[in-house]
Amino acid sequence: MAATFRGTTPEPPDARPRLTVLSGPSGVGKSTVVAHMRKEHPEVWLSVSATTRRPRPGEKHGVHYFFVSDDEMDKLIANGELLEWAEFAGNRYGTPRTAVLERLEAGEPVLLEIDLQGARQVRESMAEAQLVFLAPPSWEELVRRLTGRGTEPPEVIERRLEAAKIELAAEPEFDVTLVNTSVEDVARELLALMDVV
Ligand SMILES: Nc1ncnc2c1ncn2[C@@H]1O[C@H](COP(=O)(O)OP(=O)(O)OP(=O)(O)O)[C@@H](O)[C@H]1O
Numbered sequence: 001m002a003a004t005f006r007g008t009t010p011e012p013p014d015a016r017p018r019l020t021v022l023s024g025p026s027g028v029g030k031s032t033v034v035a036h037m038r039k040e041h042p043e044v045w046l047s048v049s050a051t052t053r054r055p056r057p058g059e060k061h062g063v064h065y066f067f068v069s070d071d072e073m074d075k076l077i078a079n080g081e082l083l084e085w086a087e088f089a090g091n092r093y094g095t096p097r098t099a100v101l102e103r104l105e106a107g108e109p110v111l112l113e114i115d116l117q118g119a120r121q122v123r124e125s126m127a128e129a130q131l132v133f134l135a136p137p138s139w140e141e142l143v144r145r146l147t148g149r150g151t152e153p154p155e156v157i158e159r160r161l162e163a164a165k166i167e168l169a170a171e172p173e174f175d176v177t178l179v180n181t182s183v184e185d186v187a188r189e190l191l192a193l194m195d196v197v
């Protein structure tokens with residue numbers, strides 16, 4: 001397991017299922033790792049976020065995101081329905097609160113895939129949450145992955161890379177860093193951190 005860990009060895013996982021937050025710069029491979037992990041372990045519950053971003057080809061409402069209007073997002077925020085929310089590269093994203101709390105109450109392992117600002121909010125409101133940072137093998141590889149994905153125009157890629165500089169500098173705030181060199185290795189390590197295997 002040590003292959004992709006960076007920094008100190010994490011504490012052994014607590015026996016209780018708890019909230020795990022996966023963050024890291026746009027394009028590092030968070031969704032790829034989570035999809036790989038959930039193929040083998042569908043019992044890991046992934047929160048579906050609300051977003052004002054437009055769907056990419058193939059993205060489905062209620063599966064990848066709840067795609068909402070600006071007005072709907074305003075209401076979710078005003079009504080306190082989000083556990084956390086943030087503006088990222090021109091769109092807003094937030095985690096529906098009730099579903100997360102219900103799953104934790106039911107004793108299920110819960111995973112959030114969110115940005116740095118959201119991770120900081122979760123740390124404030126749920127001190128027991130485990131914060132995992134997914135890092136790229138290098139800056140050049142991050143640029144290659146984000147550009148190679150082909151889902152954003154150049155100006156949006158620039159905004160995401162500007163945000164990535166801030167996110168990479170915040171790595172020490174996280175409990176654990178995993179370097180995404182191999183999707184399979186990182187997925188296995190994340191499962192172990194969540195005490196699923
Ligand atoms: N270990 C890896 N090696 C090579 N390519 C990878 C690896 N992990 C992910 N990728 C590729 O990198 C690109 C970005 O991955 P992905 O969309 O999962 O990133 P993300 O962190 O979820 O991004 P965002 O935060 O923008 O949603 C995809 O094309 C994916 O196939």
Ligand SMILES: Nc1nc2c(ncn2[C@@H]2O[C@H](COP(=O)(O)O)[C@@H](O)[C@H]2O)c(=O)[nH]1
Binds near residue numbers: 026086
């Ligand atoms: N703070 C939150 N960030 C979120 C949430 N859902 C996703 N995200 C993060 O936004 C960026 C961009 O995502 P993309 O799908 O447009 O590429 C990425 O870092 C996601 O992890 C959320 O609910 N809250």
